[in-house]
Amino acid sequence: MADAVLADIVMAVHFAFVVYVPLGGFLAWKWPKTWFLHVPATIYALAIVTWDFTCPLTPLENHLRERAGQDPLEPAGFMATYIEGVVYPESAVPLIRVLTGLAIITSWVGGIVLHRRRALARA
Template identity: 40%
Template structure:
């Protein structure tokens, strides 16, 4: 029973990672110290997707599922929990482009925010 819970906890960690990947740059607008963490998370995502690297969270989840007597995920985390739920099955590339655009937009806002004082940047006043 404990391994089954661990497998589900790893699903939650996976979703947390994806949420942070999408929103972490916006979090860095408020807390600068989070930007290096977000850069690492985004770099890892690019490495996994572009380099076809195995995801350690998926490997850990498969190990927990095996220990619980459950079959491994077919196709990994994205195929099992994300594709077809958050976006249509045939739209993986589009989903990656939207996610990447959101991340880049958040980083652009971070750069704008750090280059100009807060009140000047967000109040609409020009210098």
């Protein structure tokens, strides 16, 4: 039972990360110190998409699910199991990646503009 709960917690953390990457920059507009979390999260996400390696949360979730007597994730990993083909069709992956990139760029440019406006207002 505990392993199943832990596996679900790992899955929730994975989901939170997947949501945080495109939207975390917008959170930083309100809480500027979170840029220090969003920048490495974005770099990590870009690296995992570019070099197609397995996120360490995937084998951890698989291990916990197997110990709980549950099926592991699909061999292609977290995104293939829970997102692609479930939330959006697999054929939309390139579009989703472009939209994610645009959201990140928009949030960062907007964050820079807000930072400069706030700095000017303080001066």
